[in-house]
Amino acid sequence: MPELPEVETTRRGLEPWVTGRTLKATRTYQRSLRWPIQAPESLNGATINGLYRRGKYLLFDLDLGIGNSGTLIVHLGMSGSLRVLPLDTPRLKHDHFDLHVDGPRIAGGSDQGSLIRLNDPRRFGCVLYQSGADAEVHPLLAHLGVEPLGNEFSGEYLFQRSRHRKLAVKNFIMDGKIVVGVGNIYAAESLFLAGIRPIVPAGKVSRQAYADLSDRIQSVLSNAIRQGGTTLRDFVGSDGKPGYFQQSLYVYGREGQPCRVCMTRLKGITIGARSSVYCPNCQRRSGFQPPKLDVAG
DNA sequence: ATGCTAACCTGCGCGC
DNA sequence: TGCGCGCAGGTTAGCA
Structure with missing residues (x-):
């Protein structure tokens, strides 16, 4: 589930609970996620300097003392969420891992700090x-592409990286080695707003179309973050509340329904083993774009 | 290098 | 009501 907006929503919610706090202990209930959980005992007592995000990875920056530092890397996979909970909260199904941090109690909690708890039904996280x-x-971070909301990302960047590439433009913008954080939902939405058909080869999309697409990717992600992300099934923020961006979706999950702009029946196709939905009327071009309604920015 | 497929795992909705 | 099937927000490994 979590794409960049959901991970960023989680990061922002967690940040005040972890920054500057002591990691008192970790607890592993189900070690076998995508890879076995790594949380050495030596991390106990570390200071959490900050919580950062790289793509869809959350990075807990740890100060281990005597000049040593390290990072706990967390990915939420398809169905993961991290929540702040009172220390003595009973464990539920699919709760796999806890960070126990010190600090002022949250409502209903003890004085001993709080719990950052990972729940992940499908266990694709890590x-x-x-x-x-x-x-x-x-190794998982070393070859990641640029941040879509960062300075290195632009239409020109996408244009240059896509030359001679034959894969569908949708797969191209979902490739984490090109740009991070754009998953199946936001790829579909961005392409709709840019008027680009998802199946066209990345190498055939024009410079102008990529300029438009990069703007749309940024605005869609920013808007989704503002809405607390998209909740289809599992996702909840660190406070346990769902996101609201699903109300803003134009095409994702709307196959067969009328386009919200032109009422044309939305079409579903499979691209790279992922379901894709687009409007056959609004999404025509691989190059020049005809006049288009100014839908959601 | 590029691009495609299978694989990891659980749950849910649908048709029969 | 139950069962089997297909599908789901991600990403890597492996193969052509």
């Missing part, structure tokens, strides 16, 4: 550890 000051040397 909890990994990278020692040292630079988490980006970790």
Whole structure:
């Protein structure tokens, strides 16, 4: 479930509960996620300097003392969520991992701090550890593409990286080695808003179309973050509340329904083993774009 | 290098 | 009501 907006929503919710706090202990209930959970005993007592995000990865920056540092790397996979809970909260099904942090209690909690608890029904997420000051040397992070909301991302960047590429433009923008954080929902939405058909080869999309697409990717992600992300089934923020961006979706999950702009019946196709929905009328071009309604920015 | 497929795992909705 | 099937927000490994 979680794409960039959901991970960022989680990060923002968690940040005040972890920054500057002591990691008193970790607890692993179900070790076998995508990879076995890595949380060495030596992390107990570390100071959490900050909580960062790289793509869909959450990075707990740890100070282990005597000049040692490290990073706990958490990915939420398809169905994961991290919540802040009172220390003595009973464990529910699919609760796999806890961070026990000190600090002022939350409502109903004890004085001993709080719990950051990972729940992940499908167990596609992960909890990994990278020692040292630079988490980006970790193999999972080392080759990631640019941040879509960062300065290196632009239409020109997409245009240059896509030359001679034959895969569908939808798969291209979902490729984490190109740009991180854009998953199946936001890829579909961005392409709709840019008027680009998802199946066209990435290498045939024009410079102008990529300029438009990069703007749409940024606005869709920003708007979704503002709405607390998209909740289809599992996702809840760190406060346990769902996101609301699903109300703003134009095409994702709307196959067969009328386009919200032109009322044309939305079409569903499979691209790269992922379901895709688009409007055959609004999404025509691989190059020049005819006049289009100014839908949601 | 590029692009496609299978694989990981659980739950849910649908048709019969 | 129950059962089997297909599908679901991600990403990597492996193969052509």
